[in-house]
Amino acid sequence: MSLPVKEILKVGERMLEAAQIEDAKLDSQMIYCHLFQVTKSQLIMEWQRVLEDWECDNYFQLLDRRRQGEPLQYITGEASFLDFTVKVEKGVLIPRRDTENLIVYIKELLKEGSLKGAAVPMEEKRRKAILKGKALDLCCGSGILGIGLNKWLGIKDVTFSDINSEPMKLTRENCKALGVAGIFKEGDLFQPFRHALGKKRFDLIISNPPYIATEEIENLDRDVKDFEPLAALDGGKEGMEIYENILEQVMDHLTKQGLLALEIGHDQGEKIKALGRSAGFTQIHILPDLENRPRVAIMWK
Ligand code: GLN
Numbered sequence: 001m002s003l004p005v006k007e008i009l010k011v012g013e014r015m016l017e018a019a020q021i022e023d024a025k026l027d028s029q030m031i032y033c034h035l036f037q038v039t040k041s042q043l044i045m046e047w048q049r050v051l052e053d054w055e056c057d058n059y060f061q062l063l064d065r066r067r068q069g070e071p072l073q074y075i076t077g078e079a080s081f082l083d084f085t086v087k088v089e090k091g092v093l094i095p096r097r098d099t100e101n102l103i104v105y106i107k108e109l110l111k112e113g114s115l116k117g118a119a120v121p122m123e124e125k126r127r128k129a130i131l132k133g134k135a136l137d138l139c140c141g142s143g144i145l146g147i148g149l150n151k152w153l154g155i156k157d158v159t160f161s162d163i164n165s166e167p168m169k170l171t172r173e174n175c176k177a178l179g180v181a182g183i184f185k186e187g188d189l190f191q192p193f194r195h196a197l198g199k200k201r202f203d204l205i206i207s208n209p210p211y212i213a214t215e216e217i218e219n220l221d222r223d224v225k226d227f228e229p230l231a232a233l234d235g236g237k238e239g240m241e242i243y244e245n246i247l248e249q250v251m252d253h254l255t256k257q258g259l260l261a262l263e264i265g266h267d268q269g270e271k272i273k274a275l276g277r278s279a280g281f282t283q284i285h286i287l288p289d290l291e292n293r294p295r296v297a298i299m300w301k
Contacts, residue, residue: 005032006047008056012063019067027072031062034076069222081144084151086174091166093141093232099208099263101289101296103148106206106261109298110153115285122300126257131155133203133255138189138246139163141232143171143182145206150180155204159183161192164231189242190249199252208263209242211235239265240275247275262297269294 003011012028021027033040035058051059065075073079073094078087081095082103088094105115110131114121131153137146140160149155160171160182168186175182185192193200212233217225224233235242243262250260260281264272269286276284281299289295 002050002053004047005043005049005051008032008051008059012059015063015067019069021066021069023072027066028063030072031066031075032059035059035062070227071223074227079142081142082148082152084147084178086142086144086147087170087177088142089166089170090227091164091229092170093167093228095142095144098289098295099144100148101287102145102206102208102261102263103152105287105296105298106149106204106259107152109259115287115298120283129257130203130259133157133257134159134201135204135206136161136193136202136253138205138207139209139232139242140171141167141208143167143174143180145208146171146182147174147178147180149204149206150182151178156181157183159185159202161185161187161189163188164229166229167232189245190253193253201253201255201258203255203257204259204261205250205254206261207246209235209246211239211243211263211265211268213237213239235265238271239268240271243268243272243275247279251279257300259298259300261299264295264297266293266295269297272297 009028009032013024016024016027029040029043033043038046062075066072071094073088074090077089078085079095082100109115109122110127113124113127134157135149135155136159138161140146140162143160146158146160150158162168165186168184172184210233212235214234214236217234254260273284273286276299280301282301284299286294287296
């Protein structure tokens, strides 16, 4: 097929459209950019280039993966979060825009001293202690939350943990590439932090754990359900099981001034509040995303 890039990209776009891929145009271009290592703004300079047959084959091979529903980020091997880019691969959840809220809210609370909508501000001494203290990114996946705490809030002592080895490996690589000196512990929730001599405590625990109800998994988009790791999505009955485990143990792993921040499903606010109360938190704030759905829980005592 000796067509110029401009035409090839149109063919690609139409093929993706026919497969009901939402961002057909953008994805057909991004696959090209990834394959030929050009930025999106350099693309226009390639418009008239005529591709060799083998180049064309390579392009349509990758395009076909997208056509089958594989997420673009697994094809290109990277995803953006806040203002940085991380590596992603199959077996690790792709960072979501929504998850950025967690970092934005914690930054607001710890740097400015209050949360939008929360009546009680946090005293400066406590905020400073948390910023200088130890943080834990629990169920770290690609490591975006812990890296976000380091890059956006300047927290230096960040531990990353996940139950699976693929995310741990990827988190290490992402930290290395982004210059974050993390501590890495593989294990089931707090298990790596319980020792014969005591329990390791943190000043800030942040987590986006699996929270989709098992019975909802089959209703997820094909791109998610068929390609992303179930282990990062399935939160058991009502999607609450991992939160229940976290809240049962978290008080043993938080310092007195410590803060817990969780991403939650839009219908889980009340249930999280109840779990937080029985764990002994006195400040529990459920915060909205840009579409005004409750998606973040921040608590302390
Ligand atoms: N912390 C990672 C993220 O927010 C992974 C979450 C997960 O695996 N459930 O994307």
